[in-house]
Ligand code: SF4
């Protein structure tokens with residue numbers, strides 16, 4: 441059976457396939473001219489390379505996120521694009537059959553995807569199939585051609601498990617501590633965005649190398665821009681219109697800064713590539729960004745929906761969000777310097793560009 445026939449047998453037409461590739465290359469900021477090359481690379485890779493998908497201390501939310509997409513089904517494309525040999529949540533086999541599939545795939549040349557955090561000191565917190573999860577990750581990392589950590593838990597151990605006393609770490613930290621230097625592609629957020637995972641895989645298949653990463657191991661193309669700079673409510677921020685009362689219809693489109701929005705210090709493409717097949721994203725739906733794509737989420741970003749305290753404004757020292765709002769509102773009214781204020785609020789002041797590195 442030809443590779444594209446495999447997709448059509450699952451209800452994915454060539455047109456849909458090309459639409460998906462076009463969407464993924466657009467999300468990667470690649471020119472349209474790359475689409476034929478990317479389509480060819482993905483088509484050639486259908487059915488291979490094999491994938492081992494491990495789950496540790498997680499809620500399976502990243503898997504759910506992938507499976508819950510709509511048209512064309514990202515999950516179907518990923519499942520057909522790659523050959524998932526081992527995935528505890530979705531595989532039909534179990535017990536010895538599953539273990540055998542895992543062992544056979546371990547022979548080499550597979551892509552390793554890890555979902556969930558890893559207890560770094562006491563193995564008893566995560567045992568899968570009778571084996572400490574920590575040892576399984578180290579074993580599977582040995583011969584992987586590429587390693588992708590999906591979701592906040594796997595990227596730095598700081599998701600929900602990071603808020604517990606289990607000394608959770610992410611894949612990169614675990615491998616480094618054990619002398620394994622294979623680069624890990626970190627795709628944080630809670631859960632991982634399917635478009636980000638698909639785009640990363642398509643990039644890898646097209647260029648035969650991992651995408652340029654920032655210092656947190658995140659592909660720059662998805663995590664290189666500050667959410668605040670692209671936010672649909674940015675005009676309200678500039679005008680000093682901050683939502684203070686959820687019950688006031690007049691304020692419904694106002695900036696969510698005073699409700700705890702972490703957009704000024706969160707790097708993500710959420711404002712450009714929305715969730716659920718571009719249906720919506722947090723801020724557009726009226727929820728402040730909780731910073732889930734950043735290292736240290738959730739612990740360092742809670743309370744998620746309360747006011748952020750102690751912004752640093754030049755000349756004003758530490759100020760809370762209320763005071764920052766008043767200052768910014770006054771500056772906006774005067775019509776000067778607002779962008780500088782926004783940069784100061786984000787705490788970045790252009791540092792991001794210096795941090796990027798190519799692997
Ligand atoms: S603070 Fe949040 S809601 Fe306001 S403009 Fe920035 S990202 Fe958007």
Ligand code: SF4
Pocket residue numbers: 629630706708710721722723728729730731732733
């Ligand atoms: S908008 Fe913020 S909280 Fe929402 S998914 Fe994106 S990074 Fe996470």
